[in-house]
Amino acid sequence: MNKIFSLIFLFCFSFVFSQSTLSVFRADNHKPIKGAKIYCNNQYITETDEKGVATFTTKCSKVDVEINGFIGDEVVVDKIMELELDRQNAKTHEIEGVVLSNESDPRALAIIDKVFRNFKDNSPNALDSYSYKSYEKMSYDVDEDSIREYRKFIDAREDSLSKLPNREFAQKDKKKKDSIEGEQMMSVIKDSKMFLWERAMQFLYSKKYGEKVNILDNRISGLKNPVYEMLALRSNRDKIPREILPENRSLYRYFLTDSIEIDGRENFVIRFRQVDYKVPVNRRKYNGYLYIDKETYAIKKIESNSKVRTDGSITSVWIPIQNKWFLKTENLKIKMGSSEFSTVKKKDNETAEEKKERLSKTKRFGNYAYMKADYFDFQTPVELKASQFSGYTMGVQNADGTLLDQYRTDSLTTREKQTYVKIDSLGKKYTLDSKVKVLTALLRGKFTVGLVDIDPLQTKYNRYEGFRLGAGFKMNERFNRYISPDVYLAYGFKDRGWKYGAGIDFRTTLERNSFFRIEYFHDVAASGRFSQNLWNMKMSINNTGMSIQNDKYYKYDGFRAGYEIDLSNSLTLNVSAKRQTEEAGFDYRFMNQSGQFTTFSSLATIKFSPNSKNIMTPSGKYTFDQNFPEVYFNYEQGYKTLGGDFNYSRLDVLYTHQFRTILGNTGTRVYGGYYLGEAPIWHAFEMGGLDSNKNTGILSNFNFTTYLGFATMTAGKYFNDKFAGYFITHRIPWYFKSFGKNTSSFDFIYKGVIGNMKNPEYHQFEFSPLDHLYQEVGLEYNNFLSSRFNLGFFYRVGHYANNNFKDNFAVQLKLKLLEF
Missing domain, CATH: 2.40.160 (Porin)
Known part of the structure; x- marks a missing residue:
């Protein structure tokens, strides 16, 4: 056991503190930018030299790059990184006449075609056997850069509301309840994320026995029981990325712009952008980057960004093992709306000027979905037994979070630890397990109300019965895990006949x-x-x-x-x-x-x-x-x-x-x-x-x-x-x-x-x-x-x-x- 902990520690140490090299260029002419400052959580690290290059070590998964005269941006930390910055003045772009071509570079398309054709041969499933593990952390939170400002705003809001005499709500009971619950949530997320989900998995593959995925451990804030349907959610691990698929070629324009050496291997650099914008005014010139290994035409790295910097990005990085490419890291940040707070109450018949004033005094904080996944402990070939593949494709070995410390590739922050404490208490108070059960039942084509699953498919139409109105009712596992009775009832308005049935399952x-x-x-x-x-x-x-x-x-x-x-x-x-x-x-x-x-x-x-x-x-x-x-x-x-x-x-x-x-x-x-x-x-x-x-x-x-x-x-x-x-x-x-x-x-x-x-x-x-x-x-x-x-x-x-x-x-x- 000590050896396992030592290996995990060494891996984490090498991953977190490995050296990274970032090259920063101008978006309009690809010239290097000197003096671009690099920050980790608002802490200065270093800046770029005359060649636009900076070498540093950091424990941050992302770093911010800022320099006067350019629109700052962020980049996911990797060994080799590139970033292009737009000029800050939109009129500069207009004067320079930067208009992007609306046709893809034929050379880039030819490379992408080879990547698509070679994907299966480059996949780990082309090996006879392998095993590896993963640790994933997904969360929903206020923008990380706005947390300090959010705390100040909520503290001032609570202080202001507490001074109101005999504070009452003039709404109906439901609106009053929603308002109280909303304020409780606002207060909670000062020090806690809104949602946090961790899972550790083991992946086994054998050409003889197939694939097996073991859930080593899992924990979801606010929920006592695991959500099995969520456990089955997948990533880019075994899929062809959407940027490579032929059916998505019309969504992007691709340009072969450079080549770069990563870990001693030459890579094509293909930049791409969405087809629906031509002039990069106050926007990125490209949506993202594809790094393609020249020898195997495998994907080394994909970075896909939104047009607007604050809307998010997705990054995936692969590594070669036995000349096959395994996914090593994934990093996602996607904007999911915003929280709005108005200091002026909306009037029933407000004028245009009053609406303009109210909106100007509305405070907005962006809400984001975050995901970080690390894959490690790669082994190939590996001795596997038939017994390891028994049962279904995915098996759950543990799901209460007690073993997650063994697999975390980075420790939880104070804010993340508080998420389990505070959101768990809210989950118990508002019975989130029951509410999630209703949502997951929809994946199976039914509705859940307490102990009962409702099947709506008894309602239908045909020429014999006309409109048939009906429903089925089945007692679910909350009633009994082994015994499940059910009934259904329906009526046909054309044949004027009742239909009904009853049954019982014994697991x-x-x-x-x-x-x-x-x-x-x-x-x-x-x-x-x-x-x-x-x-x-x-x-x-x-x-x-x-x-x-x-x-x-x-x-x-x-x-x-x-x-x-x-x-x-x-x-x-x-x-x-x-x-x-x-x-x-x-x-x-x-x-x-x-x-x-x-x-x-x-x-x-x-x-x-x-x-x-x-x-x-x-x-x-x-x-x-x-x-x-x-x-x-x-x-x-x-x-x-x-x-x-x-x-x-x-x-x-x-x-x-x-x-x-x-x-x-x-x-x-x-x-x-x-x-x-x-x-x-x-x-x-x-x-x-x-x-x-x-x-x-x-x-x-x-x-x-x-x-x-x-x-x-x-x-x-x-x-x-x-x-x-x-x-x-x-x-x-x-x-x-x-x-x-x-x-x-x-x-x-x-x-x-x-x-x-x-x-x-x-x-x-x-x-x-x-x-x-x-x-x-x-x-x-x-x-x-x-x-x-x-x-x-x-x-x-x-x-x-x-x-x-x-x-x-x-x-x-x-x-x-x-x-x-």
């Missing part, structure tokens, strides 16, 4: 997803639905449109019992048996029989997702990073026993994958189903039509996107007992800006499906087997007009196309959040 362990379930249900469903068992929330929401226009519904009532278990991080198994009565909700006869039918069946579902990343939480398994490929397989067997009327077999499979090539991003879905035996039509497969085939004016060709549906196909028309389908989407590698900050692009989409029905005469209602290939092509406009929606245009081609353009054409709207 067998808290270490992984493993539970028994029994349930009762009385509900309706669209005929021929493709199985959605074990689909995640986004996939399920994406596919809700599949049943909107299909009016071939059936009623069912019965019981189900089952068991679900994660056999590994990648493999999930669900088995169940059910007995239910079924009845058509439309004009239908099966083999000349109508009325109620009884089925008894078993179902086995397997999900294989080898690259997705999960963590176990008190609420159950949480997938924090869904990666492809994924496979879903369902096999249902009907029996003529326990009252069942039919022997039948039904299986379906879905394979989905995404991959990137030099030609762009490609996504694929291949799916199909096979049904054998004799059972009503709702046990067969409806082909995924979304079109109502009704003339409803301008909306007749419009529908919402679905995961497996066809925009131009008539809903409820085509049924098969066997089929195969595919969905291919390819992002055209052309990215552009229209409005706002989002980058837009186009996806080319091609869909097809074919099937057949062995005995269509068994089913007496109007339908058609889809015995020819049904094809649909489309073009999807991503981030339509810089919004968070994608707009798709689809056209039917091939055998089922007709001469009427309107019948072949459809428009779809998709929420960008639903992704692929």
Whole structure:
């Protein structure tokens, strides 16, 4: 143990007190600036020489650079740093006519292309194995440069308010409470940050066993319990930085400006800036810098700044180990609004002059999010065992903060220590754990109120029920960690029918997803639905449109019992048996029989997702990073026993994958189903039509996107007992800006499906087997007009196309959040 402490001490000492070299230049002509003074926490360190260079040691993570006649700036401390300063007088820029080119340097783009192509080979995951640790500190606070002024202001404000006689609030109770709580918080953050979060992690990787992330310790101010969904937040550690991605090229302009030697290796220096400003008046000439290793075309360092100095910056630094590049440090400062205090009360009908006077007497303090991450104790190759990779991708070894001292790469300041003391007391007083629980539940598509999780997805619309109003209620882990009962209730205003159900889960362990379930249900469903068992929330929401226009519904009532278990991080198994009565909700006869039918069946579902990343939480398994490929397989067997009327077999499979090539991003879905035996039509497969085939004016060709549906196909028309389908989407590698900050692009989409029905005469209602290939092509406009929606245009081609353009054409709207 003493050796470990010694190693950590030596690392911290070498990191904190290593020598740094800073070069300072003029932004307009890149000439060195002599006499630029460098400060650490307002304490003078040194200044630049005739070559604009200063060499120093400091324990600060950032230093300020100031000189008369120039706009001062700050820079993240590293071994080698560069900084350009703008002249202070804006008119000087206008006279000099400094207008930046709006075209990127082709040489810089060529280098960035190589960086992107080589990223995978330069990644640590190209090694056979490795391990390392990290320490991260994230906080939310008043601007560090304004803390002293903030304290003086709050002290004077409190003194002034305390002298008011019989001070009362004239607001309503809620406003009074908010005002009191606001003043308490203002007083607290004189000596404390508003938020502080520390975590220490261990990263293990083996080509044979995969990846494992262990949370060594964690602490969040104001919260007694860890927030597992936050523990899964990621950084640039294993991602291609956004400044390198091809889809973001239209957001920046890149310029190859220099080369520099760092640790004995030559580096290209590429400066970049946002595309939406041309003249650097009172602003930085460039947004940031890319340092690219000349030998490997790996990223050595990225510094990305806001246009306005006070809005923040992000810096990431990598180091080479075994000729692969590991992230070494990250440093972030982002402005998150401001706190405003007015000494003049707002009047109900204030004039323009009164408003101007009030605003002039308003005091503002910027609020910032800070993050600092250090990665250390790199080892490669390393001997790893299969047992070290058991369980989910991310595991929590400790989460109460008691071990953080072993991993901190710098000690807590007095202000940070006070954060745990003061914010923890406020967290207990205002039950922040409960409030955070509500927010994290939204990531799972539900709302939490005390002991109950509320599922709003029972409320929906379809042609059979019309508007369906309902909700589900499930007791969460605060009720009991092993037992969780649930109920749901819904009402359809068109069919005037109540739907309801109840169930209960019995967990067998808290270490992984493993539970028994029994349930009762009385509900309706669209005929021929493709199985959605074990689909995640986004996939399920994406596919809700599949049943909107299909009016071939059936009623069912019965019981189900089952068991679900994660056999590994990648493999999930669900088995169940059910007995239910079924009845058509439309004009239908099966083999000349109508009325109620009884089925008894078993179902086995397997999900294989080898690259997705999960963590176990008190609420159950949480997938924090869904990666492809994924496979879903369902096999249902009907029996003529326990009252069942039919022997039948039904299986379906879905394979989905995404991959990137030099030609762009490609996504694929291949799916199909096979049904054998004799059972009503709702046990067969409806082909995924979304079109109502009704003339409803301008909306007749419009529908919402679905995961497996066809925009131009008539809903409820085509049924098969066997089929195969595919969905291919390819992002055209052309990215552009229209409005706002989002980058837009186009996806080319091609869909097809074919099937057949062995005995269509068994089913007496109007339908058609889809015995020819049904094809649909489309073009999807991503981030339509810089919004968070994608707009798709689809056209039917091939055998089922007709001469009427309107019948072949459809428009779809998709929420960008639903992704692929």
